[in-house]
Amino acid sequence: MTAERRTKFQIYLDILEALSDELKNDSELQLTKIAHRANLPYDRFRSYLDYLAQLGMVSSEPDGGLAVTEKGAEYVQELRRNSEFLRRMGLMQ
Amino acid sequence: MIREALVLSEFVSIGLALVLVYFLLKICRFTRSISLLGLPIGFSHLALSYTFLALYLLYEENAIFSDSMLWLRLITQSFGCAFIAFSYYFTAKTDKPVRRLLMVISVASVLSILTFFVALLVTPPFLVLPSVQVAGNYSRVLNLVFLGYVVYYLVARLRSRDREFSDLVSAPIAFSVLWLAQYSLFIWGVDGSETAFTLAHVARLASLILFIGVYYSSGRVRR
Numbered sequence: 001m002t003a004e005r006r007t008k009f010q011i012y013l014d015i016l017e018a019l020s021d022e023l024k025n026d027s028e029l030q031l032t033k034i035a036h037r038a039n040l041p042y043d044r045f046r047s048y049l050d051y052l053a054q055l056g057m058v059s060s061e062p063d064g065g066l067a068v069t070e071k072g073a074e075y076v077q078e079l080r081r082n083s084e085f086l087r088r089m090g091l092m093q
Numbered sequence: 094m095i096r097e098a099l100v101l102s103e104f105v106s107i108g109l110a111l112v113l114v115y116f117l118l119k120i121c122r123f124t125r126s127i128s129l130l131g132l133p134i135g136f137s138h139l140a141l142s143y144t145f146l147a148l149y150l151l152y153e154e155n156a157i158f159s160d161s162m163l164w165l166r167l168i169t170q171s172f173g174c175a176f177i178a179f180s181y182y183f184t185a186k187t188d189k190p191v192r193r194l195l196m197v198i199s200v201a202s203v204l205s206i207l208t209f210f211v212a213l214l215v216t217p218p219f220l221v222l223p224s225v226q227v228a229g230n231y232s233r234v235l236n237l238v239f240l241g242y243v244v245y246y247l248v249a250r251l252r253s254r255d256r257e258f259s260d261l262v263s264a265p266i267a268f269s270v271l272w273l274a275q276y277s278l279f280i281w282g283v284d285g286s287e288t289a290f291t292l293a294h295v296a297r298l299a300s301l302i303l304f305i306g307v308y309y310s311s312g313r314v315r316r
Contacts, residue, residue, distance in 0.1 A: 009124045082120045085311035089264045090247045091129060091184055 010092075013079040014038040015048055016057065020068050020076065029065050096150060102294045103147035109301035110140035116308045131180030138173030142166045163225040167232045171239075174275075175204055178239035181246045204235075226282060233279040240272040263310065267303035270296050 006014070018037035022029055035045035049066075052058045057072030068076070086092035117133035145166035149159045179200050247265035277293035280286055 007124065078123060081312045082123055085116075085120060085308050086124075086129070088261055088307050088311055089132075090181065090250050090261070091132070 016068060016072055016076045100147055100150050103143050106143040106297055107140050110136050113304050131176050135173045135176030138169045142170035167229055171232045171235055174236040174239040178242050181243050230282045233275055236275045240268060243268045244272055263307045267300050271300035
């Protein structure tokens with residue numbers, strides 16, 4: 001059985017959730033680790049991350065790190081609700 | 094008194110269906126997924142069918158107008174059920190969003206229209222419109238098939254996911270209750286049972302409330 005393809009919004013959700021989880025840890029932020037958690041090749045992960053930064057969901061910190069903005073956090077909340085609704089309605093895996 | 098209660102029930106149904114359509118459209122816009130549009134299109138047709146029934150009840154004295162409203166009600170209701178069923182059918186068949194939506198629209202439209210032609214052909218006298226009650230029973234059978242497919246699809250999916258049972262059971266219950274509403278209407282169409290008629294209205298309201306409940310409970314996501 002083949003795995004169902006993720007939609008773009010599922011990919012954004014995976015990236016933002018992986019990033020939020022990693023930021024909760026005190027250890028140094030590793031983008032390769034987040035890419036791995038979001039199940040994406042690094043180059044594609046970078047292009048999605050740049051796009052999320054353009055949208056104001058992710059911001060660069062002065063120390064070179066990354067942060068999920070308030071807009072990003074709200075977006076994650078809404079994405080979670082929507083994907084959960086679609087899952088419960090049987091329209092998504 | 095009964096008529097007022099029926100009109101009120103139709104207006105409540107319209108309100109609930111429109112709230113559901115609003116949520117579904119919001120999700121389609123947010124996810125930028127046109128393949129999911131079949132569901133809001135389906136529920137908006139159901140909202141239209143409740144509107145036509147309300148208009149029928151309000152202007153029952155005008156025979157030509159009220160008869161037209163009943164016909165429009167039957168057509169929009171079958172369209173609605175067809176759109177919902179084919180949204181599920183093509184979700185499982187293709188992952189190409191545009192193709193999926195086009196297939197849902199075309200197959201749902203063709204099948205719904207075809208049913209009314211069959212109703213015209215099999216009901217004597219030929220080339221004369223059958224009574225709206227006779228056509229209503231044909232369309233209810235079709236609606237039962239459509240909604241039955243959705244229930245079957247969701248229950249089959251549920252059986253493969255034992256651990257998520259409590260999360261995923263609400264949608265098949267909501268569709269089963271909507272199916273029950275159609276079945277009760279069918280029984281009412283056959284024997285005129287008042288109990289079936291009342292049950293149809295109660296079940297329809299309950300199913301719409303359940304769908305909205307699924308949306309709200311999705312906001313309390315466990316991670």
